[in-house]
Structures are given as C-alpha cells and as structure tokens.
Amino acid sequence: MTQTASRPRVALFVTCLVDLHRPSVGFAAIQLLEAAGCQVEVPRAQTCCGQPAYNSGDRATATAMARAIIDAFAGYDYVVVPSGSCGGMLSSHMPHLFDDDPNTRARAQALADKTHELVSFLTDIRGMTEVAASFDGTVTYHDSCAGLRELGIKTQPRELLASVSGLTLVEMTDPEICCGFGGTFCVKYPDISTRMVSDKTADIAATGAGTLLAGDMGCLLNMAGRLSREGSPVQVRHVAEVLANMTNDLPAIGQVRP
C-alpha cells in the first residue's frame, strides 16, 4: 500500500448504472475525490456489485461476483462508490455472503470497512465542508433508502449543497420515503411502483423546486422517468454533478443538448 497521510489511493467503484447511463457522474466523482486530496484509480476488472442476483435470491452468483470484486479492489486504501445502494452492498451485505468461509469473510470485511459512499466519504473521511461550485436555482433532495438506512447518509449531501453558491434547498414533506424503484421491483410490480413514484413526484412538485437531486442512479432514473411522463419541468441530476460544478455543460438526465 502506498498510503501517505495526505494522498490516499482511492479506487472508484463506478457502478453499472453510472457506467452505462450517466458516465459524467463517474467523472464528477473523480474530480471531487481529487479535490479532496485523493489519488484516484479505476480498477478495470469491475462490473456490477451483484445486487440484481443477491436480491433475486441467486446467492451463488452474488457470491461469485463478490469474490471478483474482493480481488479487484484489494490493495487500495479506500473504495468509493457514487451510490448508497451499491455502497451498502459492498459495506453491509457482502461480508455475510461468506459467513461460512472465514478466510474470504475476513477479506470481504476488510473491503467493507474501507468502502464508502462518495458524498459521505468526502465529508466524514476527508473532512470536506464546502465545494467550489455554483448553481442558480432551487433544488430538493431525495434520500435514497440504502444510503439513508444502511449507511446513515442524511446530513452530508445537505451540508455540501449548502456551500454551493446560488443554490437553495427546499425539503419535501417526506424526502425519506422510498420512490418505488427497488431494483427489479419496478419491473416486477410496475403498477405499484408507478403509484409509489407518483406519490413521490407529487411531493417533489409541491416543493416548487426546479431540480431534483439524489445520490443513486436507480432512484434518479425512476423519478426522472415519471416526471418526464407527467410533463413536469423539474430537472433531475445526481448530486455529484452539482457538487463538481458540472451542470453548465451537462444536460440533466433524459435531456439533450439543444
């Protein structure tokens, strides 16, 4: 390991949705991590955290994928994930896949211990209290379930958003209620999921905010898709895009450059 007190080696776990759908969030993460004094690398052997298999009851596949992740991310000081859901998979769930295998369990636990969700890593581990970004408008923030309840992410994004010049945050009545995404839930139970996300978009609309932010691409795509179907003018972005000051050059989710 090459950790020096000032420049830890951080591996970015990109997540499959950022890779496929919103690469800019990955670049925003790199930029923020570098601003926080980290040396960032992106291990090429990574694909997905395995949640689709894990939550579908396919423990064997989830375990096989976990082994690959444990290998790919050995040797870094930290692993940082721009998602509470995938972050929670690595830091809360993965060790338990190896409860019957003490050797791998220990390696999985070591990985879990050094894995952090992006925004909470910046504030809680790197002590970041402000960002050099500006955003002209009113935003509202959705607390994604795994980030909130597995990893305790609540104040961290709000604290950093408060430092963005020009930005005003207005809270929803219930920012903590699930948006109805739930991974495969939204395609297995589309009617229920649609009703849940409609309740969420009603809460978003009631704030009057022009932009919706969250820290998880799954929830963001779900809410963006519903807002778009409703013809809502609300723009949707990953919180890292705002913190990394990318919003001038990057259209919101599902928008195209004019």
Place this chain on the structure above:
Amino acid sequence: MLATSADFKDNSTRALQDKGLHKALQAARVALPAKRAAAVANLPEFEQLRDIGRDIKNHTLAHLDFYLETWERNVLNAGGHVHWASTADDARAAVLAICQRVGARTVTKGKSMVSEELAINEHLEKHGITPIETDLGEYILQIRNEPPSHIIGPAFHLNREDWEESFRKVHTQLPADRVFAERRDIMSEARTLLREKFLAADVGITGANFLIAETGSSVIVTNEGNGDLTQTLPRVHIVLASIEKVVPTLEDATNMLRLLARSATGQDMSVYTTFSTGGRRPNDLDGPEEYHVVVVDNGRSAMIGTEFQDMLRCIRCAACMNHCPVYTTVGGHSYGWVYPGPMGSVLTPMLIGVDKAGNLPNASTFCGKCESVCPVKIPLPKMMRHWREREFERHLQPMAVRTNLALWAWVAQRPALYRLATRIAAKALKLLAGKNGKFTTLPLASGWTAGRDLPAPEGDTFFARYAAQQRNQA
C-alpha cells in the same frame, strides 16, 4: 380463510383502482408514522428499549421449552387450564370442545389475529355457535363479512362513511338524521347493543399480547375496554395464544408493553392493559369461572433454529406495515391472508406454505423502513431475501426471469465482454432515443414504460470514455 396470496399482483392491481381504499391509506400513512415519531421523541431511551426488547425475545426463544413449561405450571397452580395445539385443526377442536361442553350458544370475542389465523368464527358457526366480535373495527367487518386488512386496525381499509353505512344496516332503529361525526359516536351506539351480548355470552374468547412465565398470566391491551368485558363477564374465558407470546417475567412484560403501544399507535400505553391469572377465586368480585389457554404452534416451532427464527420476536405492533410504502399503497387485503405487510411477507410463506405465498417476499423494494421502526429489530428485508433464496433454489420463479438473470450474470462475470456489451447498449439506446432523450415505449421494458419514460443514456460508457481520456493523457 382462503388464501389468495399467490394472486398478490392481481389483488394489488384491483386495490390500486379502489378510490375509497386510496383515501383511507393516504390518511393513515401520514398520521400513524407521525404519532409513532412523536411518542418515540418523548422517550429518550426508546432505542435502548428496542435492544432490550430484542434481547428479551431472543433469550426466551433460546429457552422456549423451559419458559412454556414454567408458564404452564403457573397457569395450573392458579387454577387455569392449558391446551396444547400443534396444528390449526387441534386448536379449533380444543376451542369447540370447551364451548360444547359448557353448552355455549353465543361467544363474544376480543380482537385476536390468531383467531383469524385459525378461522375460529367459521368453525364455531359451522357448529351452531354464534361468535360476536366486540372490537369496533372487527364488529363493522363482521357486518360487512370482510376479513381484517391490518393486524391492529382491522378496518384500516375503510373510511368513516363506510363505517357509518355498515353500522346503519344493523342499527336500523337510528333516526336518519343522527350524526356520526366521529368513530366515538359509532362506538357509544354500538355499546348499547354489545352490552346485552356481553351479558348473554357463555364464553369469551380473547387473544394474548403476552404470556408471563413467572406468574402464568396472559396480558391483553385494548383501547375500547371490550377485551375486559369479553374476558370477565362470561362464565368461561378462552385465551388463544401462539407459542412465541411467552416472556419470562412481569418486568419483561412491562418492558415489552413500553415498546408496544408507542410502536403501534404512538400512545405511551394502550387505554386498557389487563393481566389475567387463572379464573375467579373464592373472594374475587368478578371474573370467569373457568380460564383456559389454547396454545397454538401451527408451524412456528419449525422456524426455530432456521434463518427465520428472528421473526418469532414479533409482538404484532404493526409498525412495519404502517411505515411500509408498499402496504400503504396496496392495502392489507392484497396480501391475501391474515398477516399483511412486511411481517406478513415473512410469516405467511412459513405458515401456509411457500407454494401458496412464496411470492409475497418479492413485493418489497427493500427500502428498510420496516426494520428501522420494528420495536424488536427484526431484520425483515433480510428474511424476505432468505425467502427469495428458497424460491430461487426451488426454481419457483418464472423461466424468463431466471434466463435473463443467468444471461446477465454470465456477461457480468466477464469484464471485457461486459465492457463491449454495455458500450453497444449505451450507444444504441442513445441513438434510438435521438432528440427526445427518452423512450416512451420500449420492447422488453413495458413494465417500466407503462408508467414512466426511460431517460436515454449519455452515449458512451464511463469505461470507454475513461480509457480514451487515459490514452490522451499518456
């Protein structure tokens, strides 16, 4: 009760179209969590209390045989009777035998979910005995011939208008202009009729929130006082309790009571908390001549020692369903059997079979809210995932789901291939979406696009762009 859990999806589709249900659920989903939150905020040690509650239950479950035997001995010492029932049939037979022996014609009942599980009412009716529900919600449901949709608020799915309408069907002597502005007005009216029934009943049946090993007592909590009249006025009191209700001591019971009402309704205590120990003693002013407890296993002991043991900690407070975004969207009847919501999704497959209810644990987003409010910290999402694992092992999921998952997993375990596949997908989606930036319909994703658009991806994948960037820098 005929289980329709296997039809959860169809049940929920119907429920989503029910405007009255929607209204009832929307009101409750805001009010109940707010009440619990206020009660919890008023008790600084609530979080520690949850740990205590969990530990009491874990300890009891680890020594369940000992505490049940101790409890039985103390019931017998107090002059009561204990009937062990390993199946629902055994329990029904035990209740019926007591009722028939004393020549019962009517039976009053306090609210009891175990009684729903055992379908006691149907069984008694079949044998010419009339059961009368005395909890107001249950009373209304009995008029409507509907099962409860919630474990503590049985008529959770109804609005005040529905109550009034059903009520007037039976209480026909009421003037048409009589106003029922509040549930309380209906209750006081119901009481006039129920008093006579209480006095006429030969047997009173209640559930039990707890059984206390050191004293041989059973405990019930109610807000209407109907439980007390049910268990003290008739000659015979039958308690229906499942095996996991036992706690070691009075002090343990009081700790659990501190958790129960706060989690359930946001009250510090329920209005009535009643401890029953045996029947009437020679100098007692009131109480039943006979006190019986029918202790029901009905599949629970099979959970001990499995990954589902923690579920036996449940104290039936309903916090998990009150806070569940799925339950408060589709209502309790969608779950198709006695126990709805997160706790039902874990318990039902165990009690009626994974073939009949193995799909319920899929109907969760794993948002984790249930676990975060459960007074005894049951890891409900984890147990739902265990059920999904069993379902997967037994190949109970649709073939298409398994094939897609297998294909995805195969690709995802080959990073180079995965890079290529995702790159093709991202570019194709971007191209197809064109200037719209979104899809309004998409083959293979109709579930998604039925209610929302699919935003198009940015274009190239992160890994492709990152590799290009690294090359340029080199």
